[in-house]
Amino acid sequence: MSRAEFSKKTKREALKRSKMKCEAVGKMYGLERGQRCSSPLGFGVEFDHIVLDANSKDDSLENCAAVCIRCHRWKTAKHDIPMAAKTVRMQDKHLGIKSKGRGFQKPANTKFNWSTGRYERIDA
Ligand SMILES: [Zn+2]
Secondary structure, eight states: OOOOOOOHHHHHHHHHHHTTBOOOBSGGGTSOTTOBOOOBGGGOOEEEESSOTTTOOOOSGGGEEEEOHHHHHHHIIIIIHHHHHHHHHHHHHHTTOOOOOSSOOOOTTEEEETTTTEEEEOOO
16 A cells, blocks of 8 residues: 655654653553653654545645654554554445355255265255
8 A cells, every 4th residue: 555655844843842752642542631741752652644645645744643663563563553444344344345154155045965075956
C-alpha cells in the first residue's frame, strides 16, 4: 500500500509544535484516554497520520503527529493495520465480493454411502 507522505514543511512544523516531545495521545497509541506520551523525540521521530490515509488523504499539519518510535509502532500494529483490513473488507462487501464459504458442503438431495464412499442421490 502506498502512503501519502507529509511534506518537509509539515514535518518541521509538527516538530516545532511538539517541542521535541512525543505528541501521541490516548488509546489509539496504547495510552490512557487523554494521556500524552511526551517521550523525548531526540532518539527518533516518526510522523504519523492521525487519521489513517487509506481513509483520508489528509497530509495537513492537523493530521500529522510527531510521535516517538514506540508509539508509532504500537499504533501501526494495533490500530492502523486492523483499520486498513476492515476498510478492505468493507470495500469488498460493497463490490459484492464475498468471502469463501466455510469448507465443504454436502450436495443437496444426497446422502453419503459408506460402502461405496460416494454421495448418492436421494430419489424423492
Ligand atoms: Zn510516544
